[in-house]
Amino acid sequence: MKEGWLNRDAPPSQRGKPGPVRAGARQLVDALRDPENFQTSDWSGLITAARAEQLLGSLAFRLEGRPVPERAASILAGARREAAQQRTQALWEAEMARRACEGLSVPLILLKGTAFHAAGLDAAVGRSVGDLDLLVPRARIEEVEAALIDAGWERIKPADGYDDLYYRRWMHELPPLVHRDRDRMADVHHTILPPTARPTPDAAALIADSIAIDSGVAILSSPDMIVHAAAHLFADGDLAGGLRNLWDIDRLLRQFGAEPGFWQVLATRARLHQLTAPVALALRLSARLFATPVDAGIAGRARPSDRLFEARLLARDNWGRPTRPLLRFAFYLRSHWLRMPPLMLARHLLVKARR
C-alpha cells in the first residue's frame, strides 16, 4: 500500500443536498457502494435503474441478506437465479470454445465478464455476460475462427461488402460469430483496442503475461485486466453501459489492490499499453462514485472534466430514462473521435450515410 489514498472528494451521498429520493442512477450507486446503510422509499426506481444499467444481478447480491421489503426481496431473488444461469451459460460458451480449439494449441484468453466468472473474481458476483470475448494472437486468429466455425459458430454479417472489410481492416476483432444451436455470440479479438485508436496497447505483452487458469484457457494478469477495463470503459462506445463497466473496475481494484506490488505494476503496464490517462481517469471515477481505495499517484489530480464523466455515467432517472441528451451526444461524438483518425471517421460516416 502506498501513501496518499485519493479521497479528496467525499462520497456522492454526502455531497449536495440530500433529497427525499435520489435520482435513479445515483440511488443505484449508493446501494452498490454501501448496501449496509442503504435505504430508499423508491424501490421501483432503484430496480428500474439497475435493469437499465445491467446491474440488477450485482445489486441483488449486494443486498442479499439485508432487510428488504418482501416484493423487492422476491424480485432480487429472481435476479440472483437469473444471474446464476447466466454464469453457467457464459462458462459453457468458454468451455465449448476451448473444446473447439483444443487441437490448435492456441491459448484462448478470456476477457471481461467471462474471465471474471472463470477466475471466480469478486467482479463476477451477479454480473451478466452477453458475448464470449476472446483474445488470441493475431497470427492465429484465422485458425481460431475456422475452428469455431467448424464447431457450429457462424458469421452473422455477410462475408462480403463494406462491413466485413471494415472489421478485418480496422477493428480489433473478427466480425462477430453466433452459434447456430445456442444462439450465443463470440467476439474473437487480437488486441483490446481497434488498431485505429490512438493508444496502441501491446497485444503481445498482454498475451505473454496472461495467466493460465485451465488447460487451454487463460485470463489477463491483474494489472492488464484493469487496463483493459479502463480502455473498454472509455474507448469502446459512448460510455453507454459505463456504470456497469465502472463497477467492474471498483470490484477488481478492491480485490487486486491488496496484492503486493500491484499498483507499481499497474502504472508500468498502463504506460506500456499507452493507456496511462484512461487508467488514471477510471481510478478517479471509481473513487468518486464507489469510494474505491486507489493509489493517488496513479489516479492523479482531479480534473474539471471528471465532473462531466460522472454526470454522463449517472444520466438515468428513476423511470429508467436516459437523461441529459446533449451530454450523451457529446460523448457519442467523442467516442467516434477516439476510435478513428479524422479522415477515416469522415469516410466511415460517409459510407454509412450513403447507404
Next chain:
Amino acid sequence: MSGTDNEKAGIEAFVPSRRTVLVLGAAAASTVVTIRPALAQTAGSVLNCEIPVPGPHAAGSYIAQDGSTVAAMTPNAHPPMMRPLRGQEAKALLQGSVPPGVNPSSAQAYANYIRRLQSGMSGFTCYASLQMPR
C-alpha cells in the same frame, strides 16, 4: 419389455438382459433434441413488430433473387423497400402472396431475404415470431 412382471423389471433395471433389444438408429437419425429459448412465439403474439428490408447492416444494398444483399444497382437485383414490412405483410410474403405496396416482381427476393435473417440482425425476432404457428 411389455409382459415382464414387476419383480423381473426391477432386476433388469440393474442387470440389463441380453434379450433387451437396443435400436441404435440410422446414422442420419437424431436422438438428441435440445430445448431452445422460446421467446419468439410469445413475443410475436404480444408485440407488433417490423422487418426492414434490408436491415441497417446493409442499408442501401439491393436484394438479389436468392435474398442475399448485393451492391446497389446490381443488374437483376431488387431495390430496397422504402419502408419496413409489418409483421403481417412479411407473413403474407413468406406464404407466397404479395401484400399491397410491394412490387410483385420483387416479392420473392424480399421473402428470401427474410428467410435468411439470422439472430442478431434487425428484424430477426420478428421473423422468428412469424415462424411460430399462430
Next chain:
Amino acid sequence: MRHQLALQIGPVAFRIGSAWPEPLAALARLYAAYPAPADDICDFTVRLEPEKPWRRWIRPSVAIQGDYVLPDAAPMALAHGLLAAEMGMNLQMALGQKRFLLLHASSVEKNGRALVMTGESGAGKSTLAALLGERGWRLMGDEFALLDLDSGNLWPFPRAISLKNGAIAVMEGEAPAERFGPLLEDTPKGAIRHLRPNEAAIVGMNQCARPALILFPRFGADCAARGVGQAEIFMRLTQSSTNYVALGGAGFDALTGLVRSCPAAAIDYPDTEGAIDLVEALWSEAA
C-alpha cells in the same frame, strides 16, 4: 413521468408512465376494480413515449419502452394507446419475469384445482378461458399462467382479456357492457376489445390453485380428444414458456414436476359450445 398509473395483477405489480393522458385514462377505466400495489413496489416499469420528441404532438406515435424492450417493436397510433400499454405489460412479463415459470397459457380454477390451456395462438385458449370464467369457473388468466417454482402451484394473473375479431361478439353476449373497454379497430392484430374479468377473478387474484389438467386446444372438424405423451407435453410447455431456459435447474424441476403430476390431452373442436362440453367432460374424468 407526466402521467402515471400503478396496477397490481395477481402477484405482479406494474407501473405505467405515459407522455399522454389518454392511454392511462383508458387503462384506469378498464382496471377500475383492481387494487394498487400494496407496498408501492413494482415488478416492472412500462413507458409510453413519443417515438421522436415531436411525435408527442404531430401525428402522435407511441413507442413501447420500459425495463425490457424488443428492438423490432413498431410504434403505434395514439388511438391504440391502451393496446400499447397492454403490450408493454405483456412484454415485461415475457422478457423479464424471473420469479415464476411463465407459461403462455390461459387458466381457470374450480375447487382449488386449475385447468391450464395452452397451444398455438389463435387456437381459442383465451376465448375458452373467458367463457369458462363466466360459467362457474374462476378465471385465473387468459394469457399467462405463473407456476410457482417452490410449491408447484399456479398463481392467477387475471389481466384484462384481449378479445380479437370474432371473439368480441361471442363475449359481448356473455358479459355486461360496463366490463368492456373501447373497441380498437384496425390494430396490427385486427379488431381488439378488452374485457375486465369478473369480480370473482379479481377478488381471487391472490389465491393459488393446484394444476390438475392441461389441455392443448385446436380448431378442428369434429370434437375429439387424444392423449399426449409426457415428453411431448414437456416439449410443448418449454416452447410456450419465455423464461424456461433463464430459470435454469429451478425451471427444469418445476416443469418436470408439473408434467409428471398432471394429465394432459390435445382437443379438437369445431365451435366454442362444443369445446366447453368437451372440456367439462374431460375435467370430470380427471377429477
Next chain:
Amino acid sequence: MTAAPRYIAEHRDRVRAVELDGLVVLFHETSGMTHIVAPPAPEILDALREGPADAATLLARLAARFAFEQKDGAEAVAARLAELEQAGLVRRT
C-alpha cells in the same frame, strides 16, 4: 493410421434425468441446457461412464448388455456420439 477419438461422458452428478414415458429429459448443470434424448443415447451415456472409450469399445460395451438387430452398429454409434458431443454431454479425452 490415426487413433480413433476416445470419449468420456459428463458425470452423473452434473446431469439431472427424468424419464417421461420412454424418453429421458436431461438437465445438464454444466451448460444449463435441457435435452430430450431417445434410446440409445441414455444407454450410451451410461456405458461411457465406465471409462473413456472409442466408438468400437463403446459398441462392445453395449453389445455386452443389449442385443442389436442392425448391422451398421459402428456407424450408428459414431453418429450418436457426434450428436452427444455437439450437445456437450460427451467430449473427447
